[in-house]
Amino acid sequence: MPLQWLLDRFQACPRDDAVIWRDAVTTYGELLRQIDAAHEFLSAQQVAAGESVMLDADFSPTAVALLIASLQQRLLVVPVASHVVADRQDLARIAECSRRFHVSDSGSYEAEHYPHRLGHQFLRKLRDAASPGLILFSSGSTGRPKAAVHDFDCLVAKFKTPRHKQRLVTFLLFDHIGGFNTMMYGLANQGCLITLEARDPDTVCRAIEQHRAEVLPTSPTFLTLLLMSGRLDQYDLSSLKVINYSTEVMPESTLSQLNARFPGVTFRQSYGLSEVGILRSQSRANDSVWIRVGGEDYQTRVVAGLLHIKARSSMIGYLNAPSPFDQDGWLNTQDEVEVDGQWFRFRGRQSDIINVGGEKVYPAEVESVLFEVENIADATVTKEPHPILGNIVVAMVRLQHEEDMKNVASRIRKHCFSKLPAYKVPVKVLLDDGQRVTERFKKKRQD
């Protein structure tokens, strides 16, 4: 049965903490019993190997157990984080789900049937090979969500290598490649998953303090919110050893503030995509945004300034979009990088780059300078079309305390002119309505 190696590891540490859900501990022994119960539920449901099923859940122990049991029964699993607003019917249609499983508040399983049958060649291929599958939807911040189909065995192979046993906060969501990675890393190494009921600074800090979390995998946007919240001094966060930040470009100014606030904590940038999984990475230094990525399963190359990746754990393809791989299996990530030997520095998604009169502006670079300006709590740089320059740079800012926006704009531009070439200076400075963070804690640069 698939994942037997994982269950063997659970069996070796039955008394250790596996999952903390709503402040209650589930040990590995209990998790194994829940996996048995999940198998019974699937048998009662008469689900056949190769069926595509949606798992509408969060990191509760019952949901983790059902996920593991489903993969052991060679199902094609479509995780959807329960609090994420998404049209389940639409996702089920794209992923050809026969049913949706949901974990109720009391922890019992519930099922809803859909009329869809497997038709797509990628899904049939997995079913015919008796391989469990994982279908991840991209967050769809631009355009429709894309369904990436993974052969689960390829995606999970790297977790068989034993690594550190740690207590990790499951900040990234259940249906996100980063969330999946946190969960698999934690469980494969007999660590503990500390789950969150909400993702605001207080809830996260309280969970770290109460459950002695060692690793916080999160996004630069959340770390900015955390600094802004002024709540850091209220909690004992001394258990933290590693803060992993991913998915967006980290402003250098934020990173240096974080280093000052968390002495002794290792800051590590990770890099991954729904299409290829999470690469192993190493930051050049704690306060450096230069990283080395790769690992035994990944090859990287830079073509015309853009990072390309070839991975053993690459998805088979999208269900609802053309293949992004070239004929040799390379994926153009569309992420612009600067290269220094084996080190990369991420400049931004190509689609986020702003062309001002033929010059390139990387939003993250400008945001980093904006954070240096007094009274700026958060900043998002975006663009607006302009008849003279093609585009202009627009800064959306949140303030620490009220101030006349004319003053704010003037102070911002004065600082930016002293730090940046003129074409990178925000022409417009607008007050942020507070809606520029997605439910996945990424900056929303496009409406």
Added chain:
Amino acid sequence: MSRRDDLKTLLYDCISEHGLETNTEIHVEDETPLMGSGSPLNSIGLVIVVTNFESQINETFGAQVILASEQAMSLKRSPFRSVEALSEYADQLLPAESS
């Protein structure tokens, strides 16, 4: 003072504000060109001044004028040819003054 004079004052304020932001002294007169050779502003400077001027006008007069537009760019006589011309162009874009 006419509305056009008020507009011109607003524009002068925006230009001197830009001088403060860039830490340069910008000397302009009514006939100083705002773009091309002879202009003390580079293209970003022009765009910042015009964008600011636009928002000042809209705030002061409760209007919604757009100064930097395809239409402005395609006029035979560019409204950006001088301080005077841009003030005049802004005045034309605003609704006629009620007497």
